[in-house]
Amino acid sequence: MQCIEPADSPAIGSPPVLGDDLPEQPVILIDTGFPGIPASVPRARNLLERSLRLRWIPEETRGNASLVASELATNAVRHTASGKAGGSFALRALLHQARHSRSILTLEVHDQGAATLPRLRLTAPTLESGRGLPLVEAFSDTWGLLDNHQGVYARWAWDTPQNLPVWAEGWEVATDPATNRVRAHHPSEAITFMGATLEELRRLIVDVSQVARLRTEFPGWALNYDKRSNGASQWYTARRKVPLSQRSHSQVNELYAHSAARLRALLQAQAAADRRAAHAGARGERRAR
Structure with a gap:
């Protein structure tokens, strides 16, 4: 990948920063591997979109997650060992639903590593490449590297009704x-x-x-x-x-x-x-x- 983890973004294994009322175990919506080829990017995005529609998640969050999934999958194929012959990447989507405060969607794209860590760079709007992680930052509530530095996660949070009967x-x-x-x-x-x-x-x-x-x-x-x-x-x-x-x-x-x-x-x-x-x-x- 060509892009560094924001200094204030936690690792995926850290306590959630978007809410303090989460269940211990999230609901796993997706945990699927894909061949490290360009054709896998729309397949991963479509799988995510179908899965999110089955759960009620705000439309804006669904759209943002779909865009981010495309960018992270593309980044994995283009800039990590996932894109080499026989390589692969994995897409995971986790849903924390907190009854009394907020719900959180976590999207993870696991790759097979690269020689350099992802680094957020400023790019000209006219350039066709280098805009992946700036888009991830713009369309997610928080994001960062996975614990093993082989992939990136993004999170979104939204309010949920309180005191369900x-x-x-x-x-x-x-x-x-x-x-x-x-x-x-x-x-x-x-x-x-x-x-x-x-x-x-x-x-x-x-x-x-x-x-x-x-x-x-x-x-x-x-x-x-x-x-x-x-x-x-x-x-x-x-x-x-x-x-x-x-x-x-x-x-x-x-x-x-x-x-x-x-x-x-x-x-x-x-x-x-x-x-x-x-x-x-x-x-x-x-x-x-």
Whole structure:
């Protein structure tokens, strides 16, 4: 690389400087290696963009992270051993989400080292090269070298709503700074809702959280729901993972409901019907003997 770590930028292993309410372990969004060739740069950028869209991260931060990822990947390919025959680089994206203060996105590009450390230089606006790290500095909140000096990281921070209620446990909640609207995302269910306030989204959030719990309570059923985020009525469905070829009059292979609570009641009724059918079958076998 042709560009030095800012004196006030910490190493990646140092305590975070953008917030003091971080969980001990971040969520790893990306940890992927790429061949050290120019064609890998857009692939790395596209992977990052797709991953960030799955989590609610402010649009400006997503755009800045995409630009920085391109610059750091290009720097790794052009100016480090990653760009030599058989070389490679790795892209990592880590998300710290702090309930009561801020969230932090950390982007790391790991390379295979170079003869000189990266150095920030002033370049003329008309030059085609040498602008990578100035852009990284301009479009990140803080940046610096990784601990082993084989790569660069960048960080961004943004405010998150405080004091999430119990019914929003497990949801990633953030406020769009441009519209001041609240967006709630459930990682495991891969669903996002947006509204004027968190309270406005309460019914949808509670229903989805209930579906997530029902998956554990009724593992023999595949559960799904209409993932519209406009607050319209939702249909919840349940299908047996192994359909019954012979059923009693009270057993079904598919269920439909307008709410998660109703779906749970139907699943409980099916569980009871299954027990009755199993008991009747066992009694019939005993009589046959």
